[in-house]
Amino acid sequence: MSAPVKTPNPGKKQGQKAGQVAATPAPAIPETAPTPDAAPAPERVIVTVGVLSLAQRFGRFVAALTASLWKLLLDTGRKIAVFCENWLLDGKKAPHGLAVTRIMFGIAGLGILGSNWSTRLYAFGPGSLWNGQWAAPSSDFPQIWLFSIFRTVMPNAAAYTAMYLLVAVLAVMFTLGWRFKIVLPIYFVLWVSLIEAQDLLGDQGDNMYRIALILLFFADPCQRWALDARRRRKAAERGGSWLAQTWRGRPLLADKPEYQSLFHNLSLVALTAQVCFVYASGALYKAGGAPWSGGEAIYDPLHTVQFGTWPALSELVTAWGPSVTIAAWGSIILQMCFPMMLLTHPTRVVALIGIMGFHLGIALLMGLPWFSLTMIAIDFVFITEKTWTKAISTVRGAWSGAARAA
Numbered sequence: 001m002s003a004p005v006k007t008p009n010p011g012k013k014q015g016q017k018a019g020q021v022a023a024t025p026a027p028a029i030p031e032t033a034p035t036p037d038a039a040p041a042p043e044r045v046i047v048t049v050g051v052l053s054l055a056q057r058f059g060r061f062v063a064a065l066t067a068s069l070w071k072l073l074l075d076t077g078r079k080i081a082v083f084c085e086n087w088l089l090d091g092k093k094a095p096h097g098l099a100v101t102r103i104m105f106g107i108a109g110l111g112i113l114g115s116n117w118s119t120r121l122y123a124f125g126p127g128s129l130w131n132g133q134w135a136a137p138s139s140d141f142p143q144i145w146l147f148s149i150f151r152t153v154m155p156n157a158a159a160y161t162a163m164y165l166l167v168a169v170l171a172v173m174f175t176l177g178w179r180f181k182i183v184l185p186i187y188f189v190l191w192v193s194l195i196e197a198q199d200l201l202g203d204q205g206d207n208m209y210r211i212a213l214i215l216l217f218f219a220d221p222c223q224r225w226a227l228d229a230r231r232r233r234k235a236a237e238r239g240g241s242w243l244a245q246t247w248r249g250r251p252l253l254a255d256k257p258e259y260q261s262l263f264h265n266l267s268l269v270a271l272t273a274q275v276c277f278v279y280a281s282g283a284l285y286k287a288g289g290a291p292w293s294g295g296e297a298i299y300d301p302l303h304t305v306q307f308g309t310w311p312a313l314s315e316l317v318t319a320w321g322p323s324v325t326i327a328a329w330g331s332i333i334l335q336m337c338f339p340m341m342l343l344t345h346p347t348r349v350v351a352l353i354g355i356m357g358f359h360l361g362i363a364l365l366m367g368l369p370w371f372s373l374t375m376i377a378i379d380f381v382f383i384t385e386k387t388w389t390k391a392i393s394t395v396r397g398a399w400s401g402a403a404r405a406a
Helices: 042-089 093-115 126-131 147-155 159-175 178-195 204-216 227-238 242-249 257-287 290-294 296-302 311-317 321-341 343-364 369-382 386-406
Strands: none
Touching: 042 257, 093 178, 093 204, 093 369, 093 386, 147 159, 147 178, 147 296, 147 311, 159 178, 159 204, 178 204, 204 257, 204 369, 257 290, 257 321, 257 369, 290 296, 296 321, 296 343, 321 343, 343 369
16 A cells, blocks of 8 residues: 655645744735836936936037037137227328328318418408308307417408418418428318308318317328338438437337337228218218108209209219119118228229219319318328339339330
């Protein structure tokens, strides 16, 4: 017979001795199935992670781009500052252009004095006392002691003529560039005194003339084509004491050339700004007026007694209507764009040719030669030194060739 098979006691572990109480196992915690709100779906987790990654990447991109732009702005500002510093301190700019400005300013002054010589006593002197400008001047300048010289001598014909001739002599010295730093202040005071004594006879050309004279106080327009330039060269060769060299034309700040360049070049900047303001404001004023949009602003003055100096020429110029309108709108566009056209060489050439032609037309057709000459004289500072050097070389070569041919 086979032995009976023992069935293991389920309440007792295998190998447990008899009499030992078996430990009751802890009940197992049943696992509950997760609800939809308890854990996100795999697709939503992926989308959330992707959005966060994209946002972080975009933030880093914006930060890097902002840093790059800021660095670019700083580098650009630094380069502009270095350029401006070098431009202002590294030598005097436009020596030939300012020399031409000085010469043409002197010629304009002589032209005004010469053209009014025959009527000086009636227009400015004792013959003009009836208009009330001597007793109660419209301008404030004649009431200032420094600019009251011509108002003081106005009743005396001989004294007025003497002062008139003195201004003419100073204009000649101004043109030649002789003792310019001494002549300029005296010429400026007497010129303002002369013009402002009869305020009714002045025009905008006189205003621009005196503004430019003030700026020339700080510039050196006698580096070229001037007697002062020749005297400076001789003074440098001869030597001598500081006072003697200064009298011969040695600059006051010769030991500090950077300061000379600074004042000179800042005067050029101010002169450029003044011209640009005049042209831009004139263009804006014209664009807002109906006569300029239709061309009447050019047609009407040319057919008046005051400005139509050449009636036959005025008739010829205004015979074709579209040409008058083109001239009116062309002057507005040219004056408005003039400051921007100075930034590049090709457009600068077009701007200078156009604006000088514009002033020549005013001088010829409207009888305002001295105003036009003043503006053209200032425009010459925009011609580059490279152009002046090339032009001078061409003229000298042609002159030498003509001498050899002779």
